Amino acid sequence: MTDPDTPIELPALEYLERMLAGTLRPEHRTSTRYPTAISRTLGFRLVDIGEGTAGIRTDADTARFGNQQGTIHGGYLAELADATIGTACSTLLTPGESFTSVNLDATFIRPAWDGELIAHAHATHIGTTLTHWYCEVIRATDRKTIMTATSTVMLLRGDRATGR
Template sequence: MKTVNLLEVINGISEPPACDQTLGVKVIEAKDGYSKGVWTIKEHLLNGNGVIMGGFIGAAADIMMAYAISSLLTENQTFASINLQTTFHRPTFPGEVMIEAKVEKFGRTISYLTASLKQNEKEIASVTSSIMIMKRRDNRRVD
């Protein structure tokens, strides 16, 4: 399993992880606990009701939150989501969605983040997340 250094993605050194590419999320900037990105949504993410599936909206916010928290971590730290709460304000359609994420509280072991997603300058969803901060482990796989 290959891991991707998100700081290297932010700085244009590495390609983004597959999840970013699959959804069409691209980071524009990330620093000091803040990130901003654009999500280019294609029609294959539509549900049977003709709108973007809510889980994809949460995933896109989670991606941008990962960049925000990564901008504050040391090279010996990593993170994992504890929870993700998404509130939908209006339907989302194919096109561009702007995503902004912010670390509201950066703790030693737990951090709290928020994200806002906007399409056509209108908020489509707001997301909150608690994230566990951990010591980075050796990524070698043992079977």
């Protein structure tokens, strides 16, 4: 029998799967932080997870996240894509590994206003050190793409992962 006060370290993918299924227990831990502070602050919700993939939803609110034109700010959309890519990337980690973004390239296609947005990211290449990602953000109301993003993420191992 497992002592409920003894932490149980889970791989990120299993941790997130359990979180979505509602079977995560207080003693479960993983090497990365979920949800992240920025995701909690911005109201991002994990809705889908798999090896090398993630889906996140958010309720966009122009009163909180609007720009000068009255639409959702591109920085908010870029953070949504980055958070989704980072979550997908974490599913590839083994114990003692971490990662860091090398770049994020955002392409804004059409505006978004108040309403639910859905981001989905997946790996397009998984190398030994560098991974490449694609993320699409759509409006839930009409399923139209409002933004795409690509990113390169570096996997960190050994001493490079220490303290991250």
